[in-house]
Amino acid sequence: MQLRFKISAYLQYWLNAVDEHSLHSPFLFEFYRHVFKPRPDPDPTIEALRKSYLHNQRILKLEDPGAGSKHGSDQRLVQHIARYSLSPVRFSSLYERLIRYRNMLTVIELGTSLGINTLYLSKPEGVRVYTFEGIPELVQIARQNFNSMNRTNINLIEGNLDTTLASFIDTIPSVDLVFMDANHRYEPTMRYFETLLPKCGNHTIILVDDIHDSPQMERAWDKLRLHHRVYTSVDAFRFGILFLDSSLSRQHWYWQF
Ligand SMILES: C[S@@+](CC[C@H](N)C(=O)[O-])C[C@H]1O[C@@H](n2cnc3c(N)ncnc32)[C@H](O)[C@@H]1O
Numbered sequence: 670m671q672l673r674f675k676i677s678a679y680l681q682y683w684l685n686a687v688d689e690h691s692l693h694s695p696f697l698f699e700f701y702r703h704v705f706k707p708r709p710d711p712d713p714t715i716e717a718l719r720k721s722y723l724h725n726q727r728i729l730k731l732e733d734p735g736a737g738s739k740h741g742s743d744q745r746l747v748q749h750i751a752r753y754s755l756s757p758v759r760f761s762s763l764y765e766r767l768i769r770y771r772n773m774l775t776v777i778e779l780g781t782s783l784g785i786n787t788l789y790l791s792k793p794e795g796v797r798v799y800t801f802e803g804i805p806e807l808v809q810i811a812r813q814n815f816n817s818m819n820r821t822n823i824n825l826i827e828g829n830l831d832t833t834l835a836s837f838i839d840t841i842p843s844v845d846l847v848f849m850d851a852n853h854r855y856e857p858t859m860r861y862f863e864t865l866l867p868k869c870g871n872h873t874i875i876l877v878d879d880i881h882d883s884p885q886m887e888r889a890w891d892k893l894r895l896h897h898r899v900y901t902s903v904d905a906f907r908f909g910i911l912f913l914d915s916s917l918s919r920q921h922w923y924w925q926f
Pocket residue numbers: 733734735736754755756778779780781782783785786787801802803804807828829830831850851852853
């Protein structure tokens with residue numbers, strides 16, 4: 670069922686995906702060219718860290734507060750997490766480019782894991798990243814990574830998002846970028862989105878990871894892209910982009926990536 674579901678989701682994406690030549694809006698054309706199209710720019714230090722985790726056989730006991738692992742029980746090897754749960758470098762690199770392109774200052778990441786993606790998000794000068802993680806062992810590892818790379822612009826908020834997000838959101842005036850990559854279920858995805866919305870403005874961009882990962886996530890994506898605060902949405906298959914800018918027309922795109 671899962672495989673058939675994924676194939677049909679990919680087929681729909683593949684049949685509809687376009688590149689910048691189909692984009693008539695100057696804003697979207699430029700966005701595609703500057704954010705989507707460039708080749709990834711791997712950071713050698715971060716990639717060395719990722720590589721070390723790909724060989725790390727430490728076993729972590731995890732009680733995933735989210736949708737759970739698709740790859741086994743609540744005991745997981747660090748190398749498994751590094752292989753299956755992290756954003757691959759070409760995506761992390763794109764998110765970093767997006768932050769630079771829009772001079773973003775406040776970024777929220779739901780779901781830290783080992784913190785590899787967070788290290789990319791926190792690279793641009795001036796940015797502050799708030800990242801959320803519910804598993805204490807992962808919090809400890811991610812903290813170590815942030816300290817060893819001297820990333821004082823990252824705030825790691827520990828605990829279940831069901832309780833941490835609502836109290837956190839009152840402490841910031843606004844957010845430029847949200848990366849939703851934690852609890853891959855319909856209800857919490859919608860709930861976290863509604864919690865974040867009061868701090869989102871016209872300029873805010875929301876990225877939603879794994880939008881075709883399961884029927885629940887696909888349902889959430891369909892609901893989000895049709896939300897009244899969303900003007901333009903982009904399906905990049907692995908993740909989706911929601912633009913809240915009311916000067917954009919209401920449209921939905923599939924972009925080749
Ligand atoms: C897919 S991983 C995040 C990967 C990371 N953002 C990246 O791009 O490499 C999802 C993480 O979210 C965490 N998570 C899931 N549900 C959560 C919740 N309700 N509260 C806090 N953390 C949660 C999991 O423990 C897991 O480490």
